[in-house]
Amino acid sequence: MGFPWAEQYTPKHPAMRWIDEKLPLPRLVYNSIGAGYPVPRNLNYFWNFGVLAGLALVIQIVTGVIMAMHYGANSLVAFQTVEHTMRDVNAGWLMRYAHANGASFFFIVVYLHIFRGLFYGSYKAPREMVWLLGLVIFLLMMATAFMGYVLPWGQMSYWGAKVITGLFGAIPVVGEPIQTWLLGGFAPGNASLNRFFSLHFLLPFVIAAVVILHIWALHIPGSSNPTGVEVKGPQDTVPFHPYYTAKDGFGAGVFLIAFAILLFFAPNFLGHPDNYIEANPLSTPAHIVPEWYFWPFYAILRAFTVDFFFIPAKLLGVLAMFASILLLFFLPWLDTSPVRSGNYRPTFKKFFLILLIDVAILGYCGGAPAEEPYVMISQIASAYYFAHFLIILPLISRFERPLPLPGSITESVLNRYNIKGEQDALPGMGSDPQPSNAG
Amino acid sequence: MASVEHTDSQGLSGEGGVRRRDFINIAAVSFAGVGAVAVVIPLVDQMNPSADVLASASTEVDLSAIQPGQAIKTTFRSQPLFVRHLTEKEIAEADKVDAGGLRDPQTLEERTVDGKKQWLITMGVCTHLGCVPLGAGEGENRGEFGGYFCPCHGSHYDTAARIRKGPAPKNLEVPKFSFTSDTAILVG
Numbered sequence: 001m002g003f004p005w006a007e008q009y010t011p012k013h014p015a016m017r018w019i020d021e022k023l024p025l026p027r028l029v030y031n032s033i034g035a036g037y038p039v040p041r042n043l044n045y046f047w048n049f050g051v052l053a054g055l056a057l058v059i060q061i062v063t064g065v066i067m068a069m070h071y072g073a074n075s076l077v078a079f080q081t082v083e084h085t086m087r088d089v090n091a092g093w094l095m096r097y098a099h100a101n102g103a104s105f106f107f108i109v110v111y112l113h114i115f116r117g118l119f120y121g122s123y124k125a126p127r128e129m130v131w132l133l134g135l136v137i138f139l140l141m142m143a144t145a146f147m148g149y150v151l152p153w154g155q156m157s158y159w160g161a162k163v164i165t166g167l168f169g170a171i172p173v174v175g176e177p178i179q180t181w182l183l184g185g186f187a188p189g190n191a192s193l194n195r196f197f198s199l200h201f202l203l204p205f206v207i208a209a210v211v212i213l214h215i216w217a218l219h220i221p222g223s224s225n226p227t228g229v230e231v232k233g234p235q236d237t238v239p240f241h242p243y244y245t246a247k248d249g250f251g252a253g254v255f256l257i258a259f260a261i262l263l264f265f266a267p268n269f270l271g272h273p274d275n276y277i278e279a280n281p282l283s284t285p286a287h288i289v290p291e292w293y294f295w296p297f298y299a300i301l302r303a304f305t306v307d308f309f310f311i312p313a314k315l316l317g318v319l320a321m322f323a324s325i326l327l328l329f330f331l332p333w334l335d336t337s338p339v340r341s342g343n344y345r346p347t348f349k350k351f352f353l354i355l356l357i358d359v360a361i362l363g364y365c366g367g368a369p370a371e372e373p374y375v376m377i378s379q380i381a382s383a384y385y386f387a388h389f390l391i392i393l394p395l396i397s398r399f400e401r402p403l404p405l406p407g408s409i410t411e412s413v414l415n416r417y418n419i420k421g422e423q424d425a426l427p428g429m430g431s432d433p434q435p436s437n438a439g
Numbered sequence: 440m441a442s443v444e445h446t447d448s449q450g451l452s453g454e455g456g457v458r459r460r461d462f463i464n465i466a467a468v469s470f471a472g473v474g475a476v477a478v479v480i481p482l483v484d485q486m487n488p489s490a491d492v493l494a495s496a497s498t499e500v501d502l503s504a505i506q507p508g509q510a511i512k513t514t515f516r517s518q519p520l521f522v523r524h525l526t527e528k529e530i531a532e533a534d535k536v537d538a539g540g541l542r543d544p545q546t547l548e549e550r551t552v553d554g555k556k557q558w559l560i561t562m563g564v565c566t567h568l569g570c571v572p573l574g575a576g577e578g579e580n581r582g583e584f585g586g587y588f589c590p591c592h593g594s595h596y597d598t599a600a601r602i603r604k605g606p607a608p609k610n611l612e613v614p615k616f617s618f619t620s621d622t623a624i625l626v627g
Contacts, residue, residue, distance in 0.1 A: 159570065163591065166568035181483075185492045187518050187569075195486065282512060282519050282563075284571040288591045302592055305606050312608040314567055370593040 002219065005234040007035045032219065038237035039244055040225035042413050046120070047223070047244075048251030049113035054211065055252055056106035059259075061204050063099040064148075067092075071151070073197035075190040078153035079278040097267040103145050104270045105259050107293035110138065118331075119352055121340030122224045128332040129217040135328055137210050142294070144203040147196040149291060150188070154275030159288045161188040161196075167301070170318045187281055227412045228340025229405055236409040287369055295366030296359050297321050300385070302370055303378040320382065327389050334389055337397035339405065347400040351392055358384045497627030499619070502558065510575040512563060515614060515626050519563030521575045521587070521600070522624075529598035530556055532585065536597065543610045547599040550613050560616050560624065561600045565589040567607035572596060587611065 009030040011017035020026050030036045070089050072081040085092035114134070117123055123131035146164055150157045165188070169179040184191025222231060231237055238244075262269060270292055274285045290298050304317035342349045358381050365378040406412035498515045500522055505511055510523035525533075533547040551559060563571050567589065573579040574587035574596075582588030583604060584597035594605030601610040616626040 159591075163568040163570065169569070181487050184486055185488045186516055189492070189517065191486075191489065191492065281517060282514065282571065284573075284589075284591065286590050288570065302606070305593075313606045314608050317606065370591065375593070 002031060002036065003038050003222065003231065003234075003237065005237075006031070006038050007239055009034075009036055032215065033245070034241045035239040037219065037222075037240040038231070038234075039223050039240050040231055040236060040409050041238045041243075042225050042227065042409050043223065043244065043247070044226050045247075045251060046112070046116040046226075048248055049109045049116060051248040052109040052251060052255050053106065053113055055255065056102060056109055057204065057207060057211065059102045060099065060106060061208070063095045063102060064201070064204065066095045067099055068197075068201060071197075073151070073194050075153060075193050075279070078151065078193060082152045094263075097263055100271060101259065101263050101267060103148065104291070104293065105255070105262075106141065107145070109255070110141065111293070114138070115356065118355075119342040120224060120226060121228055121335070121337075121342070123332045124335065124340050125332065126221045127218070127224060130214060131332060132329060133210055133214040133217055135325070137207055137214060139325065140203055140207045140210065144200060144207065145291065145293070147200040147203075150193065150196045151200060152275060153193060153279045155277045155279060155283075155285050156272050156275040156288070158188055158279035158281065159284055160290055161192060163288060164290075165192075167318045167321070170312070170315045172315070188279075224340065225409060226341060226343065227406055227409055228344065229407075229409055229412070232408045289367055292363070292367065295364070296362035297324060297366070299362040299366035299374075299378040300324050300382045302366070302375065303382040305375060305379075320386075324382075324385060327386070331389065331393075335393050335397050337400065337402070339402040344403040344405055345396070345400055346403065347396050348393075351388065351396060355385075355388050358388070497625055500560075500624050500626065501622065502624065503622040507557065509577075512571075512575045515562070519571050520614070520626060521559075521561050521563045521611070523559040523561075523575065523600075525557045525559055525598060529585065533597060533599035533601075536601075538601075542602050542608065545599070545601060545610055550599055550601075550610070552616075552618060555618065558624070559598075559600060560626065561611035561613050564612065565591065565594055565607055566602065566609035566611065567592050567594050567605070572611070 009020070009027045011020050011026065016026050027036075067085060070081060070085045070092060072078060082096070085096055087093075089095075117131060117134070146160070150161045161183075165179050165182050168182060169175045171178065180186060182192075183189070184195060222237075225231075272289065272291075289295070298321075301317045301321040304313045304320060306313055308316060337345065337348070339345055342352055361377060361381045362385065365374045365381065368374040406415065498513065498520065500511075500513055500520075502522065502524070505522065505524045507524050507526045508529075510521055513520050513522065530547065538544045538546045547556060547559075550561075551557075563575060565572050568591065570589050570591035572587035572589040572594070574581040580588045580590070582595035584595050586598045586600055586603075587596040588594070589596075589605065589607065592606050594607035595603050596607075596611055597603050599610075600613075602608070614626050616624050619625050
């Protein structure tokens with residue numbers, strides 16, 4: 001992995017040399033997140049969100065393991081033990097608020113990370129595997145977040161569990177047995193709560209493992225960059241440490257400030273008051289909504305209100321919701337343009353902006369009650385979401401005339417600061433206008 | 440796996456060029472596969488409802504106090520059960536509808552006991568995604584067709600608890616029940 005000009009690891013301390021001979025772990029770290037990993041010199045702040053997602057995962061695991069020390073995974077006591085954590089456990093309120101808001105921040109940074117990838121074409125060859133593994137992480141995150149939300153055993157926990165497992169009940173023939181199997185009963189109960197706790201504890205470590213694969217796959221071609229032009233020589237890169245450790249450190253500081261503001265001043269802003277009422281199987285809350293990070297998908301689920309071609313509306317909604325994510329697995333092959341970065345794709349750029357607005361509208365509708373005009377708006381926005389990926393994107397790739405790409409990363413950096421003279425002095429640049437070798 | 444080696448100097452060849460080693464390979468791996476499946480079955484099955492969950496008793500409901508137009512909410516197998524005493528007007532409304540044109544075609548007769556058409560007993564579980572519909576409680580929204588209304592995704596049920604509008608695919612389920620006397624039923 002890496003480029004031939006990458007810095008080589010040479011242990012300075014005899015102890016490190018001793019370890020490195022027996023187990024080359026120091027070398028692995030040095031080559032992964034140290035000076036041994038050359039990174040394009042022109043990354044902007046959108047490239048911070050991968051590291052921030054890693055930080056959010058660490059916050060979730062630390063606060064989560066601590067919360068598990070005070071939690072009772074039994075439907076008789078679960079709600080009380082969460083309240084006990086909030087009121088009686090030393091700093092328990094801090095752990096729980098950090099965990100609940102940490103989940104939101106995890107999704108915020110992951111959504112920004114995903115949209116970064118969408119705009120700059122990070123999913124394109126040779127980084128398809130990075131994208132696919134990222135989607136696997138996203139799916140695991142959604143499963144983990146859903147099960148975690150059930151654990152406090154409040155009204156939204158219970159009814160969320162019922163609605164989401166009800167999705168599987170829509171599958172013909174095997175649906176109901178699957179739903180009963182998932183819940184361990186005919187409705188969410190103690191059996192459901194126990195297994196959700198077990199899996200909620202397990203999955204973050206599975207996520208951590210897939211994150212390692214994600215980074216491994218990334219480090220084979222190396223990071224992409226805002227121009228989308230591949231690295232051509234040593235002048236295009238800087239070592240990860242200290243350049244990007246410093247830049248990511250700054251980003252982490254901003255992230256933690258924003259996190260602290262929500263955590264200490266509005267810890268329940270993103271939550272739902274109904275979840276402070278203990279689960280009651282006989283009373284549905286007037287308005288069941290998932291957490292905000294599921295709203296766009298929830299809107300797609302609810303957009304189907306009539307049957308088509310003998311397929312019941314309920315099944316259509318479920319299929320559409322799963323399809324909206326599974327679709328992204330095919331993205332590297334739907335967007336056939338060899339140009340990666342949206343900065344050099346004028347038509348793509350406009351439609352990317354429309355997609356952003358479309359997802360925001362879906363999100364708004366997913367959080368709104370199932371009434372008009374939200375149902376109609378969700379239907380239009382859902383249709384557009386699928387049209388973007390299945391129709392618009394392949395067509396743009398075919399007919400768009402991209403802007404001229406810079407000859408290299410260094411050239412684009414120097415042009416930006418109007419440093420013309422230096423270009424010719426640098427080796428392997430300027431004279432040979434190589435196309436981006438994507439695709 | 441079962442690759443056939445033609446230059447078999449070890450004298451291991453059997454009929455049709457199949458070596459004894461191939462046979463042993465396939466047999467061993469197949470046997471291990473059967474064993475692995477046998478182990479997976481209990482690992483999966485443990486997630487199904489346990490005996491105490493399945494051993495749900497039947498529920499008896501006293502109807503004497505429910506006036507025409509009223510409904511009560513009780514539980515059956517830890518899920519909500521609606522018991523509704525229909526008024527003459529509600530029965531007439533349900534009968535007026537041409538059942539053949541409904542999403543889940545059923546008449547009120549088919550959903551109630553002979554001669555006790557006024558007693559509509561259904562699960563209080565929306566057939567869309569399992570919410571409890573409104574309409575059984577005093578003053579709750581009964582939807583556009585005067586029966587039940589599910590607030591989660593806007594399913595409207597009529598006075599025979601049949602789905603009329605919204606995403607739910609089926610009518611509210613009528614559980615197995617029988618009258619033990621004129622004013623009492625046994626559900627389950």
